[in-house]
Amino acid sequence: MSLERSLRGLALGDFAFRAITLLFAFLVLLLLAGIIIMLVQGAMPAFKAFGWDFITNETWDPVRDDYGAWAPIVGTVVAALIAMLIGLPLSFGISIFITEMAPQWLKRPVGTAVELLAAVPSIIYGMWGLFFFAPFFAKHVQPLLVASLGDVPLLGALFQMPITGGSSGVSVLTAGIVLAIMIVPFMAAVMRDVFEVVPSVLRESAYGMGATTWEVIRNVVLPYTKVGVVGGIMLGLGRALGETMAVTFVIGNASKLPTSLLEPGNTIAAKLANEFNEADGLQMDALIAMGLILFAITFVVLLLSKLLLMRLTLTQEGQKT
Amino acid sequence: MELYTRRRLLNRINLTASLLTTILALSFLVWIIAVLFIKGFSAIHWGLFTEMTPPPGAQGGGLANALVGSLMLTIAAILIGTPIGILAGTYLAEYGKYGLFSEIVRTINDVLLSAPSIIIGVFVYELIVIRQGHYSGWAGAVALAIIVIPVVLRTTENMLKLVPIHMREAAAALGAPRWKVIVQVVYKAAVAGIVTGVLLATARITGETAPLLFTALNNQFWSTDMNGPLANLPVVIFQFAMSPYDDWRELAWAAALLITVLVLGMNILTRTLLRDRK
Numbered sequence: 289m290s291l292e293r294s295l296r297g298l299a300l301g302d303f304a305f306r307a308i309t310l311l312f313a314f315l316v317l318l319l320l321a322g323i324i325i326m327l328v329q330g331a332m333p334a335f336k337a338f339g340w341d342f343i344t345n346e347t348w349d350p351v352r353d354d355y356g357a358w359a360p361i362v363g364t365v366v367a368a369l370i371a372m373l374i375g376l377p378l379s380f381g382i383s384i385f386i387t388e389m390a391p392q393w394l395k396r397p398v399g400t401a402v403e404l405l406a407a408v409p410s411i412i413y414g415m416w417g418l419f420f421f422a423p424f425f426a427k428h429v430q431p432l433l434v435a436s437l438g439d440v441p442l443l444g445a446l447f448q449m450p451i452t453g454g455s456s457g458v459s460v461l462t463a464g465i466v467l468a469i470m471i472v473p474f475m476a477a478v479m480r481d482v483f484e485v486v487p488s489v490l491r492e493s494a495y496g497m498g499a500t501t502w503e504v505i506r507n508v509v510l511p512y513t514k515v516g517v518v519g520g521i522m523l524g525l526g527r528a529l530g531e532t533m534a535v536t537f538v539i540g541n542a543s544k545l546p547t548s549l550l551e552p553g554n555t556i557a558a559k560l561a562n563e564f565n566e567a568d569g570l571q572m573d574a575l576i577a578m579g580l581i582l583f584a585i586t587f588v589v590l591l592l593s594k595l596l597l598m599r600l601t602l603t604q605e606g607q608k609t
Numbered sequence: 610m611e612l613y614t615r616r617r618l619l620n621r622i623n624l625t626a627s628l629l630t631t632i633l634a635l636s637f638l639v640w641i642i643a644v645l646f647i648k649g650f651s652a653i654h655w656g657l658f659t660e661m662t663p664p665p666g667a668q669g670g671g672l673a674n675a676l677v678g679s680l681m682l683t684i685a686a687i688l689i690g691t692p693i694g695i696l697a698g699t700y701l702a703e704y705g706k707y708g709l710f711s712e713i714v715r716t717i718n719d720v721l722l723s724a725p726s727i728i729i730g731v732f733v734y735e736l737i738v739i740r741q742g743h744y745s746g747w748a749g750a751v752a753l754a755i756i757v758i759p760v761v762l763r764t765t766e767n768m769l770k771l772v773p774i775h776m777r778e779a780a781a782a783l784g785a786p787r788w789k790v791i792v793q794v795v796y797k798a799a800v801a802g803i804v805t806g807v808l809l810a811t812a813r814i815t816g817e818t819a820p821l822l823f824t825a826l827n828n829q830f831w832s833t834d835m836n837g838p839l840a841n842l843p844v845v846i847f848q849f850a851m852s853p854y855d856d857w858r859e860l861a862w863a864a865a866l867l868i869t870v871l872v873l874g875m876n877i878l879t880r881t882l883l884r885d886r887k
Contacts, residue, residue: 298786305788309700312693313714316762319755320717323728326735381630389624398631400880405638407876409816411843412865415850416641419648419858469637476634500620523723530725532819533847557727557819561847564731564823579731583724590720 323583331577337570342577348543355574357556357581359545363460364555364582367535368528370464371471375524379472383479388501388509399480405473414537417466418458422538425465426457430550433461450551460546460553463539470534471524478520482513482600516600522593530586532557556582649866652859657867662829662845668856672864674831678840679815681833682746682825686753686814691807693754694761701762702769703791715766722759727819729755734823746839749825756817757810764806768799805879812875816868818843842868 334342338355345356386399430449437447450459486509494504510517540552541562556578564575656671663670697714705711733752738744772795780790796803821844828840842864849861 301789302787305791306700306704309696309704312696313700313705313711315693316697316714316718316721316758319758320721322736323724323732326732327728330731330735378630378634381627382634384624384627385631389627398635401635401638404873404876405642407812407872408641408869409818409843409872411816411818411846412645412869413641415846415861415865416644418850420640420644469634469641472634473638500616502620502623503616505623526723530723530727532725532727536847537850557725560727560731561819561822564734565826576731576735579728583728586723586725586728587720590723591716594716594719 327576327580327583330573331580332573333570334573334577337573342574343581346545350571353570355571357574357578359543360554360556360559360578361581362545363539363553364529364557364585366549366553367460367464367467367539367555368525370461370549371467371528372521372525374465374468375472375475375528376521378468379475379479379524382472382476383483384505386476386480387483388505399477402473402476402480406477409533410470410531411533413466413470413534417462417534418537421466422457422462424457425462426455430457433550445547446549448548448550450546450548456540458538458540458552459550460539461549463535463553463555464549466534466538467528467531470531471527474527475520475524478523479517482516482520482597483509485516485600486512513600515596519593519596519600522589522596526586526590526593529589530557530582532561536561645862645866645869648862649869652863653866657860657863661831662840662849662860663856664829665852666854670856670860672842672845672860672867674828674840675842675845675864676867677831677833678746678825678828679842681835682749682753682821682839682841683811683814685746685750685835686757687807687811689750690754690757690810691761694758694806694810695765695803697758698762698765699769699791702766703787703795718759718762721755722763725819726756726817727822730820730823733820738824744824744826744838746825746835746837749821749839749841750835752820752824753814753817756814756820760810760813761803761806764809765799765803768802768806769795771802772798801882805882808875808879808882812872812879815872815875816843818847822847 334355338345342356343361344358345354346358347354347356348359349355382398382402386395386402390398433447434449438444438449440447490508490512491504494508499507535555536558539554539558541554541558542552543554546553560575560579563571567575656669657673658671658676659673660669660671661674662672697718701711701714705714729752733748733755737748737751741748776794776798777790780794781787785793821841825841825844826838827844827848828838830840832839846861846864846868849857849864852858
């Protein structure tokens with residue numbers, strides 16, 4: 289009798305513990321649902337007032353209560369693209385260096401340094417960008433860019449000196465570069481992990497046939513890890529799109545759409561950081577609507593990256609068995 | 610022979626390029642860290658830990674209220690987020706290893722792991738700040754907890770999976786119910802790993818600024834009231850660095866150095882913890 293009861297107690301304990309853990313696992317899904325619902329709810333008034341034009345409307349005028357998200361959307365995408373354009377070769381170079389070139393004694397310190405730098409809070413990158421990189425950029429790099437690229441047809445329009453003279457160095461391009469430097473350690477760490485899953489048998493057989501290091505990278509490592517590398521890139525892109533602090537300091541918070549990369553601009557995240565606390569009414573709704581757009585973009589990018597990285601582990605497991 | 614030289618040349622060029630990019634990237638990072646330490650060290654003095662953040666235009670001042678506020682926010686966020694993360698991770702590792710539901714939870718968790726933190730700030734603003742009618746430390750703590758959960762969940766799941774199945778089988782053979790096996794055997798075996806996850810999460814939220822801008826905001830005065838706006842280091846850095854006052858900027862650099870040293874320290878600690886396990 290008492291045995292039966294204690295057994296039932298045990299079963300009940302088992303059931304309760306399982307239910308609790310399941311509940312909290314479910315909470316993760318609920319969290320995402322909550323974020324989406326809250327954002328949609330907050331964004332509704334703005335979409336009702338402006339319709340889909342909200343996305344393509346360039347004006348942002350608190351006086352006439354007329355808002356559009358186009359300028360920050362373009363700014364977000366352009367800054368992230370610049371960051372990828374610069375950050376990609378850099379992080380690729382680092383991960384190649386660590387996995388394929390560095391002697392054993394150097395691998396660990398460089399790898400650790402890269403990982404630690406990926407952990408440095410983004411606000412530090414922003415401060416450095418504002419106080420050191422932007423002035424440096426305005427004094428040394430900007431004139432060089434204007435002189436060399438400013439006269440090139442088509443491309444030149446992107447490298448015109450802003451009317452204000454650009455002496456502060458605060459611009460879309462500066463923001464893109466600071467972002468690039470911020471995501472390089474992160475992407476390099478992911479790519480290194482991805483390159484390291486290549487079985488050494490594959491590498492060794494290529495070397496055994498007389499391939500050079502570059503040929504091993506080009507024809508063995510890259511084809512094997514293609515999916516994972518793209519996943520890592522997307523992960524970096526997701527970061528770059530949603531980054532707030534590193535950008536807010538150096539982008540200049542301009543409400544107009546810049547015509548040149550050397551002019552100040554804005555991104556969705558930076559606009560939120562700068563204006564959210566002072567906004568109310570329709571302006572607040574418009575800001576939340578922009579937040580929803582940002583969340584939607586990053587969600588798709590991150591989901592894709594996750595699926596791609598998952599495929600890499602799947603092929604890896606498939607080959608093991 | 611010509612093919613041979615070309616291949617060697619191509620190899621040389623590409624590897625040199627890779628070496629140069631590494632040096633270029635690392636020198637930028639050295640520049641940042643050097644600036645931070647030089648600027649930060651010259652701004653650090655004892656007053657930082659005893660004096661309040663100064664009002665506009667005032668001389669001197671410290672970061673005492675921001676330090677305490679950050680500490681309270683971090684502790685509250687960890688207390689809220691850790692149990693959720695550990696229990697959810699337990700489900701994924703122990704009960705739902707393969708099912709579709711677990712796969713979805715894992716995917717969503719990974720998305721939340723790198724979701725823009727400013728969006729989490731907006732979410733908590735709508736969820737709590739609007740309802741309460743004012744900024745509060747609790748709102749800030751909840752926003753940070755949302756960042757803690759995915760980190761802890763993921764490390765917990767990975768660490769529990771490393772515990773050998775024999776340990777579970779041995780405990781079950783002795784008649785222990787499943788939950789006792791998990792709590793008394795599996796957790797015990799994985800405790801270092803779980804602590805690592807919590808430390809990583811702490812490091813992650815120590816420097817997070819964006820989610821606090823619309824939730825905890827800032828407070829110029831000494832306050833330990835989680836129901837009102839609470840001073841914290843990241844927002845102080847943001848506001849003071851953007852200000853035109855030299856004194857404020859100095860304080861911002863000091864705070865930036867403190868935060869970075871804390872974050873890097875915690876990361877190094879997790880590394881040594883993990884290495885001991887291996």
